[in-house]
Amino acid sequence: MRKTAFTxxxxxxxxxxxxxxxxxxxxxxxxxxxxxxxPTVLLLGAFVIPxxxxxxxxxxxxxxxxxxxxxxxxxxxxxxxxxxxxVLLEYETLKSLNFPGLxxxxxxxxxxxxxxxxxxxxxxxxxxxxxxLLFGVTSGMAxxxxxxxxxxxxxxxxxxxxxxxxxxxxxxRGLLSPAGHAAWTGLVCAVIxxxxxxxxxxxxxxxxxxxxxxxxLHFLWDFFDILPSQAPTLSxxxxxxxxxxxxxxxxxxxQRIRESARVxx
Numbered sequence: 448m449r450k451t452a453f454t455x456x457x458x459x460x461x462x463x464x465x466x467x468x469x470x471x472x473x474x475x476x477x478x479x480x481x482x483x484x485x486p487t488v489l490l491l492g493a494f495v496i497p498x499x500x501x502x503x504x505x506x507x508x509x510x511x512x513x514x515x516x517x518x519x520x521x522x523x524x525x526x527x528x529x530x531x532x533x534v535l536l537e538y539e540t541l542k543s544l545n546f547p548g549l550x551x552x553x554x555x556x557x558x559x560x561x562x563x564x565x566x567x568x569x570x571x572x573x574x575x576x577x578x579x580l581l582f583g584v585t586s587g588m589a590x591x592x593x594x595x596x597x598x599x600x601x602x603x604x605x606x607x608x609x610x611x612x613x614x615x616x617x618x619x620r621g622l623l624s625p626a627g628h629a630a631w632t633g634l635v636c637a638v639i640x641x642x643x644x645x646x647x648x649x650x651x652x653x654x655x656x657x658x659x660x661x662x663x664l665h666f667l668w669d670f671f672d673i674l675p676s677q678a679p680t681l682s683x684x685x686x687x688x689x690x691x692x693x694x695x696x697x698x699x700x701x702q703r704i705r706e707s708a709r710v711x712x
Contacts, residue, residue: 458503465495469617477610485603485613492617493595497588500625504584507708509577517567521582525563526589532559533590546670553665557658560586560632568639568649577707579640580633584700587632591624626693627668630700631661637703660699668692 469491476484504510505518536555564582567573573582599616606612638657639649647653671688 456503456506458499458506461502462495462499465491465499469495473610473614488613489596489599489617492599492614492621493592496621496624497592497629500629501585501588504581504704507577507704509575509708510581513573513578513581518581518585521563521567521585522589525560525582525586526593528562529556529559529586529590530593532562549669549673550662550666552669553662556590556628557631557635557661557665560590560628561635564632564636565639565649568636568643574640574644575707576637576641576644576703579636579638580703580707583636584629584633586636587628587630588624590632591620591628594628595620595624623693625700626696627665630696631665634696634699634703635661637707641707664692664696 469488472484472487472491475481476488501518501522505513533556536559537552561583564579564586567582568579573579595617598620599613602616603609603613635654635657639654642649642651642653667688671685671692
């Protein structure tokens with residue numbers, strides 16, 4: 448990426464303007480109590496960070512040859528297909544969130560987020576590792592945004608209309624989204640595209656290893672997120688592990704971003 452002050456970059460202004468719109472809309476909702484604003488708050492709260500992060504990734508030179516409509520289709524189709532497939536496949540799994548159930552959720556969600564990126568992979572037009580990273584992050588971010596909207600709506604209903612509960616869900620899940628679904632799917636897709644450049648099949652040790660790593664990080668995130676918070680010790684352990692998982696995910700994603708940016712062909 449060209450050395451440009453971050454205040455002159457598109458992602459910065461997308462973030463600032465998106466957050467401003469969110470907080471202003473949320474303030475008007477609090478003041479007026481007009482329920483018609485709830486969909487707008489949900490939309491802005493769930494999508495500002497994901498869209499900003501995609502704009503950030505798109506700022507890298509190696510992916511500038513991907514038309515914006517293709518990125519938009521990857522976001523729309525990747526997210527919706529992933530969410531629908533996850534809901535259908537997890538219908539029985541989510542009835543019991545024990546160890547096998549959580550592991551099943553991690554495997555299912557990491558697999559379904561790859562559906563649309565793999566369609567683009569099969570077309571063979573975009574062959575750089577950076578392309579795979581872009582499509583993986585886009586699909587993962589869309590999945591995360593749609594999932595956040597769902598959790599936000601559920602929180603609003605269960606809290607009997609509490610705007611505070613809705614805001615907490617949107618802010619926490621929105622801010623952490625780059626360290627979750629986007630990082631995991633971006634990592635796997637970057638490896639898939641990289642291995643193709645090396646003349647290897649889609650099912651090789653590196654790709655399987657990346658997928659297993661994504662599933663493991665996803666599983667740990669979910670497992671410690673649902674630990675009972677009443678016990679102080681368990682609460683501290685849960686938060687520390689969640690922070691560690693987020694940090695590892697971000698570090699791995701940054702490594703792949705830097706590596707893919709260096710490989711321009």
